[in-house]
Amino acid sequence: MVDFEQIIVCEMNAKMVDLQEWKSFGGGGFGESFFNKTDDSVILKLNKTSVSAEKALQEFQRSKAVFDMGIPSAEPYEFVTDGERYGMIVQRIQGKESFGRIIADHPERLEELAAVTADYAKAFHSIPCNTEVFDNENLRTRELIDACKVFPADVKARLLAYVDELEPATTCLHGDLNPCNIITANGKVYWIDLGEFGYGDPLMDFSILCHMSYWGPNPLLRYLFHMDRKQMIRFYESMAKQYFGSRWETPELQERMDHIAYIMAGKAICIWPQAYHVNLPYLQGKMLKARINLFIGDRIKHSA
Numbered sequence: 001m002v003d004f005e006q007i008i009v010c011e012m013n014a015k016m017v018d019l020q021e022w023k024s025f026g027g028g029g030f031g032e033s034f035f036n037k038t039d040d041s042v043i044l045k046l047n048k049t050s051v052s053a054e055k056a057l058q059e060f061q062r063s064k065a066v067f068d069m070g071i072p073s074a075e076p077y078e079f080v081t082d083g084e085r086y087g088m089i090v091q092r093i094q095g096k097e098s099f100g101r102i103i104a105d106h107p108e109r110l111e112e113l114a115a116v117t118a119d120y121a122k123a124f125h126s127i128p129c130n131t132e133v134f135d136n137e138n139l140r141t142r143e144l145i146d147a148c149k150v151f152p153a154d155v156k157a158r159l160l161a162y163v164d165e166l167e168p169a170t171t172c173l174h175g176d177l178n179p180c181n182i183i184t185a186n187g188k189v190y191w192i193d194l195g196e197f198g199y200g201d202p203l204m205d206f207s208i209l210c211h212m213s214y215w216g217p218n219p220l221l222r223y224l225f226h227m228d229r230k231q232m233i234r235f236y237e238s239m240a241k242q243y244f245g246s247r248w249e250t251p252e253l254q255e256r257m258d259h260i261a262y263i264m265a266g267k268a269i270c271i272w273p274q275a276y277h278v279n280l281p282y283l284q285g286k287m288l289k290a291r292i293n294l295f296i297g298d299r300i301k302h303s304a
Contacts, residue, residue, distance in 0.1 A: 046082060072189065111234070121205065124191070137200035166200065
């Protein structure tokens with residue numbers, strides 16, 4: 001049931017912004033970002049219209065809670081709207097470069113920055129998470145896949161079984177760990193895009209990177225991460241070896257990471273229409289399993 005009172009509260013809490021005061025500089029699956037024309041200390045981030053006011057407010061509140069925990073990140077200032085879209089005004093970190101952009105310009109630094117990302121991820125995962133404020137990512141993922149209407153029953157059952165294998169944990173999770181969500185500026189390292197912050201099995205933080213590295217289309221990888229698939233695989237495997245050490249070579253961990261990639265593929269199928277605001281008629285009927293195999297790497301039908 002839609003909570004209309006909650007939606008109204010979210011809308012009333014949002015400060016109106018005048019887009020004449022801002023200049024767009026980029027966008028992604030879920031929204032668009034703007035520089036302020038007169039104040040270079042802030043950035044405006046607006047979600048697409050498909051993202052509700054309630055969801056956008058939740059993202060703002062999570063980002064603020066993460067900053068208040070002392071995790072190095074941009075400070076969120078205000079929850080805002082342009083009348084149609086909702087988002088936030090956040091601190092602009094001057095002179096920032098993402099690890100993905102640095103690697104694109106200096107490919108010889110790939111292994112170095114992968115190792116740095118692993119070390120920062122381990123530090124991130126060592127922080128106890130406030131389970132009263134943040135969501136359980138294991139449970140959130142299960143609910144998302146379970147509610148998704150596009151899967152055949154056997155595929156959904158297999159994906160849910162993989163989710164149920166996840167370890168119960170209160171580990172802090174970034175929610176979108178990748179080389180473009182860790183940045184450097186003035187000798188400091190920061191995490192960005194923390195709207196999916198939560199807690200759960202730390203392997204879940206490898207899900208997007210694992211899935212996209214092996215099976216993401218090259219044009220999409222270059223657009224999102226400034227790297228092609230070969231570079232993404234090198235980054236992912238270098239990071240994983242640094243993070244897991246000798247455990248990385250064990251069959252048990254490799255099997256779990258395969259299952260993590262399958263889980264992410266399932267999530268991608270569920271959120272893709274929302275992210276890119278399109279209907280996916282080619283996910284219907286006989287085309288469905290072919291499309292799932294594109295995401296999963298033509299392997300899900302063979303695993304059991």
